[in-house]
Amino acid sequence: MAEADAFAPLPSASTPSTPNANATIGDVLRLAVGSAVVAACVHVAQVEFRFRILKEFTWTGREFAWLALGGYVAEFLVAAIPILLAITLFRRWAGLRFAATLLIALGAFSILLLFQRIHPLSQLVLALGVGSVSGAWVARDRARAKRWFSRVAVAGILALAIAGSLGGGRLSASIASEGSTAASTATSRPNIILLILDTVRASSLSLYGYTRPTTPVLDALARESTVFDAAFSTAPWTAPSHASMMTGLWASQAGADYVNPMYDSLTTVAQVLDRLGYRTGGFMANAGYAGYQLGIARGFAHYEDFPFSWWQALWSTTLSQTGSARLLLEAIRDGGRWKIKQAILHPDLRTTTVRKAEPQTAADIATHFFEWRDRVVAGDGTKPTASAPYFAMLNFFDAHAPYRSPDGFNDRFGKGRRKLDLYDGAIAYEDSIIGSIVERLRARGDLDRTVLIVTADHGEQFGEHKLNGHGNSLYLPLIHVPLLVHAPKRAPAGIRVAAIVSLRDIAATLVDLAGGEEGAIPGTSLAHAWRNDDLSKLSPVLAEAAEAVNPTKSNLTRTGPIRAMLDSAGHFIHYNNGREQLFDWRRDTSELADLAAADSASVRIAGYRARISALLGVGWPVPRRRQY
Numbered sequence: 001m002a003e004a005d006a007f008a009p010l011p012s013a014s015t016p017s018t019p020n021a022n023a024t025i026g027d028v029l030r031l032a033v034g035s036a037v038v039a040a041c042v043h044v045a046q047v048e049f050r051f052r053i054l055k056e057f058t059w060t061g062r063e064f065a066w067l068a069l070g071g072y073v074a075e076f077l078v079a080a081i082p083i084l085l086a087i088t089l090f091r092r093w094a095g096l097r098f099a100a101t102l103l104i105a106l107g108a109f110s111i112l113l114l115f116q117r118i119h120p121l122s123q124l125v126l127a128l129g130v131g132s133v134s135g136a137w138v139a140r141d142r143a144r145a146k147r148w149f150s151r152v153a154v155a156g157i158l159a160l161a162i163a164g165s166l167g168g169g170r171l172s173a174s175i176a177s178e179g180s181t182a183a184s185t186a187t188s189r190p191n192i193i194l195l196i197l198d199t200v201r202a203s204s205l206s207l208y209g210y211t212r213p214t215t216p217v218l219d220a221l222a223r224e225s226t227v228f229d230a231a232f233s234t235a236p237w238t239a240p241s242h243a244s245m246m247t248g249l250w251a252s253q254a255g256a257d258y259v260n261p262m263y264d265s266l267t268t269v270a271q272v273l274d275r276l277g278y279r280t281g282g283f284m285a286n287a288g289y290a291g292y293q294l295g296i297a298r299g300f301a302h303y304e305d306f307p308f309s310w311w312q313a314l315w316s317t318t319l320s321q322t323g324s325a326r327l328l329l330e331a332i333r334d335g336g337r338w339k340i341k342q343a344i345l346h347p348d349l350r351t352t353t354v355r356k357a358e359p360q361t362a363a364d365i366a367t368h369f370f371e372w373r374d375r376v377v378a379g380d381g382t383k384p385t386a387s388a389p390y391f392a393m394l395n396f397f398d399a400h401a402p403y404r405s406p407d408g409f410n411d412r413f414g415k416g417r418r419k420l421d422l423y424d425g426a427i428a429y430e431d432s433i434i435g436s437i438v439e440r441l442r443a444r445g446d447l448d449r450t451v452l453i454v455t456a457d458h459g460e461q462f463g464e465h466k467l468n469g470h471g472n473s474l475y476l477p478l479i480h481v482p483l484l485v486h487a488p489k490r491a492p493a494g495i496r497v498a499a500i501v502s503l504r505d506i507a508a509t510l511v512d513l514a515g516g517e518e519g520a521i522p523g524t525s526l527a528h529a530w531r532n533d534d535l536s537k538l539s540p541v542l543a544e545a546a547e548a549v550n551p552t553k554s555n556l557t558r559t560g561p562i563r564a565m566l567d568s569a570g571h572f573i574h575y576n577n578g579r580e581q582l583f584d585w586r587r588d589t590s591e592l593a594d595l596a597a598a599d600s601a602s603v604r605i606a607g608y609r610a611r612i613s614a615l616l617g618v619g620w621p622v623p624r625r626r627q628y
Helices: 002-006 025-053 064-089 096-112 120-140 142-176 216-224 238-247 269-275 310-314 323-334 337-345 362-376 419-443 503-513 527-531 599-616
Strands: 191-197 226-232 279-284 302-304 390-396 450-456 483-486 495-502 541-545 562-567 570-575 580-583
Touching: 025 064, 025 096, 025 142, 064 096, 064 142, 064 310, 096 120, 120 142, 191 238, 191 419, 191 503, 216 419, 216 483, 238 269, 238 503, 269 279, 269 390, 269 503, 279 362, 302 362, 323 337, 362 390, 362 419, 419 450, 450 503, 495 503, 495 527, 495 541, 503 527, 541 599, 562 599, 570 599, 580 599
Parallel strands: 191 390, 191 450, 226 495, 279 302, 279 390
Antiparallel strands: 226 483, 450 483, 541 562, 562 570, 570 580
């Protein structure tokens, strides 16, 4: 026997490991990084397929590949910490198979979370099964598993790096070329800033008579501006409203809805201004529904939506989008012990459809805008230049739920944390940032040669018609929005325009004020209203609300799309189930008296139907959808 033992093969790297083989720190880190990279690759591939091929929203930014890689690796390394403690303290049962099973199961669970129709408990069971089988293989063939995980990690990182470079690289290349546009012919054109206050209704601004002093800056700026008292959005929520403003089309014609971006073939106002020699930059706090995926980024050489930060990386994994993980991360970032208790005592492994973004305040957006302006326009930013003008679109998100605002503005109108108080405080905060923008423009010598347009994409409801939030009706709180135009030597100062106007005409107005040709983009310049030369040219006020995804019982779009038309005579609303309403909105500002049933209203209603049908090119009555 001794002689036979002398010829036994020596242990080698290819010799199968025992099931209880000890795991080293290197083993655990390799498993964690390899599993994280696989999960990130599958996630990025799914996002690209849905967005590029299926033309669906995925609520991600251009740099998602980089962010997903960083987020998954960071989270898996954190998950590896207790595993390392276990294999150090309990070597007898916590070995290589134990570590591999847990980390591979975590990777499988991360991938399965992409398929929301599978119940989370089923996903968890499937993931543990995959982890158990894979863990046994790793323990049996340690050397081969080591090579496989190393190669997968390297290949995956390279693939994600290429994908990230293609996404972020397009942005970088655009920035580098900003100075090479047809700038030499555009030096006489004004700078243009379109500032969109997300979710801000006109009735909550002291500029429009609100009793609380929510907008002292805009109140003062109005003395140098043209203010529209009756401006209306084309949709009651972000995506279709932004798409309409950027294209000059009605909301449904632009194609943007809850799951799909706007049509690829549409020309944006940024593209028109780019051809006029403008340097273009977009800075969007509402990254989900006003990000580059919506399509409005076309024509912008520089466009910022999802921030490129470690927090955004953490939000870029499927694990972080589960209910419990969101609460834990929010508790770490913003505080709130109740969130930790809720996450632990009431575990929620379901993922949300709309990906959470790292919030950016109005001050953040203003800072990013001026960094861009100073870099591409004035070099050091200390003095005006004769370079090409710029067009910048800014989106403030602070007045959107959950109505957060810094610097004490949350408590400005009450400490009871009522939603309306928080909302008004957020508007006051945004107003203060507008003041800082105006002063910084003045200091740079830009203000007198800049067109500043302040408006909102839609409003918000706080119990009116027993409704809250937005997107669920076409009543005044959602479609009556602020509109102020500060344009020295181009728009009169200190006047209020009573004419009823649509934000559909924003795009044509920008082109007109830039000195572009009429007809370059659909719609009509709002300059006709302050010039009072031909009000009939202005677009009629038409608003549309698309059917919501998984609507609640109180959501008025639950039976299908809603269409509305508003003029000096009334406010007509048609629902997809055949219901109709008519209000004398000038006298009945709360729209409590429905006049649709009156005998005298039938002729007026028929006229509204005909106009809507002609504007949208649809037959009447419109096809009805099922009732919920």
